[in-house]
Amino acid sequence: MHIDIITCLPRLLDGPFSDSILKRAQDKNLVSITVHDLRDYSTHKHKSVDDYAFGGGAGMVMTIEPIDNCISHLKATRQYDEVIYMSPDGTLLTQSLANKLSLYQNLIILCGHYKGVDERVREHLVTAEISIGDYVLSGGELAAAVLSDSIIRLIPGVLSDESSAMTDSFQDGLVAPPVYTRPAIYKGWKVPDVLLSGHESNVEKWRHEKAVERTKKKRPGLFKGD
Ligand code: ADE
Numbered sequence: 001m002h003i004d005i006i007t008c009l010p011r012l013l014d015g016p017f018s019d020s021i022l023k024r025a026q027d028k029n030l031v032s033i034t035v036h037d038l039r040d041y042s043t044h045k046h047k048s049v050d051d052y053a054f055g056g057g058a059g060m061v062m063t064i065e066p067i068d069n070c071i072s073h074l075k076a077t078r079q080y081d082e083v084i085y086m087s088p089d090g091t092l093l094t095q096s097l098a099n100k101l102s103l104y105q106n107l108i109i110l111c112g113h114y115k116g117v118d119e120r121v122r123e124h125l126v127t128a129e130i131s132i133g134d135y136v137l138s139g140g141e142l143a144a145a146v147l148s149d150s151i152i153r154l155i156p157g158v159l160s161d162e163s164s165a166m167t168d169s170f171q172d173g174l175v176a177p178p179v180y181t182r183p184a185i186y187k188g189w190k191v192p193d194v195l196l197s198g199h200e201s202n203v204e205k206w207r208h209e210k211a212v213e214r215t216k217k218k219r220p221g222l223f224k225g226d
Contacts, residue, residue, distance in 0.1 A: 001031045001104065001155060002078065005144050006070050007111040008038040008049050008062070016145035025158040033148065038062075041069040050114050059115035067110065067121050074108060082128045083108040086140030086147065087116065090129030093147060095170035097130070101147075102154035109147065111140030175219055177210035 005013060013035045016022060025031045039047040043065065050060040071083060081104035091097065101107065110117070110126065122129065132143045152158055159165050169176040180191040194206045215222050 001102075001106070001152070003031065003033045003107045003109060003148055003151075004074050005033065005035045005109045005111065005141075005148070006038055006067065007035060007139075007141055007144070008113055009111075009139060009141055010035045010037045012139070012141040013145060016149065021158060022149060022152055025152050025155065028157065030155050030157050031152050036070055036074075038066050038070060041066040041073065043069070053115060057115075061115050062113060062117040062121070064118040064120050064125075067117065068125060071108060071110075071125055078106045080106045080108050083110065083126050084128045084130055084147070085110045085112065085117065085122060085126040086131075086143040087112055087129050088131050088134070088136050090131040092134075093130050093132050093150065095150075095168070098147075098150040099154060102151045107151075109140075109144045111144050113139040170222075172211075173222055174211040174215045175222070177207040177214065 007013065017026065017033050017035075022031075022033075026033060038049045042049050048063075049066050050062050053059065053061045074080070082101070084107060086109060110121070130143075130147060132146045137143055154165055165171070167176065180195060184191045184196060192206070194202050197203070
């Protein structure tokens with residue numbers, strides 16, 4: 001998979017992709033990520049990428065021209081499955097959406113800033129709009145990193161134990177069951193006996209029961225498909 005991320009603040013994305021699972025995924029050539037500085041596509045003499053809103057009002061609006069220039073440049077090199085705009089009013093990111101996107105080959109992710117992008121970007125250049133939650137971030141960069149992480153970890157070979165992505169919360173419509181590690185007793189707090197029993201089918205049964213119990217308690221809406 002290849003992901004192109006378009007942003008006017010590329011340094012914000014230095015961290016998330018340069019460590020741990022996302023770095024290893026790139027090192028193993030399972031994914032490549034290119035971060036593009038929108039200012040490189042501005043024809044303005046000061047390389048500006050925003051302007052005042054027509055009709056007035058507070059806040060700047062990202063202009064269409066550099067975004068169009070950048071997307072056109074990218075489209076000349078690859079065929080994209082989606083051009084995604086990160087926005088708080090987009091489709092809510094869920095595990096099933098991440099699963100779907102992880103099957104794609106090439107994605108563009110556009111990060112918004114200020115008051116957002118000129119609406120014509122959304123009308124003509126973007127094919128999907130995704131939100132990572134009902135709150136407003138200062139820009140789309142952190143949201144793009146969250147989206148990328150949720151997708152990349154699902155690509156076969158990225159996680160060393162592939163089954164571990166399948167047992168994540170939400171994959172089977174349930175949150176994950178509790179996990180424990182050594183020591184078996186800490187300050188008198190004990191690990192459930194069944195996990196120490198070595199009885200695989202009892203462990204599986206216990207995990208399923210706990211996942212159901214925990215989902216009912218913490219996220220009852222998941223049973224209703226919320
Ligand atoms: N940009 C600002 N807030 C956002 C959010 N919640 N999700 C995606 N992009 C955003």
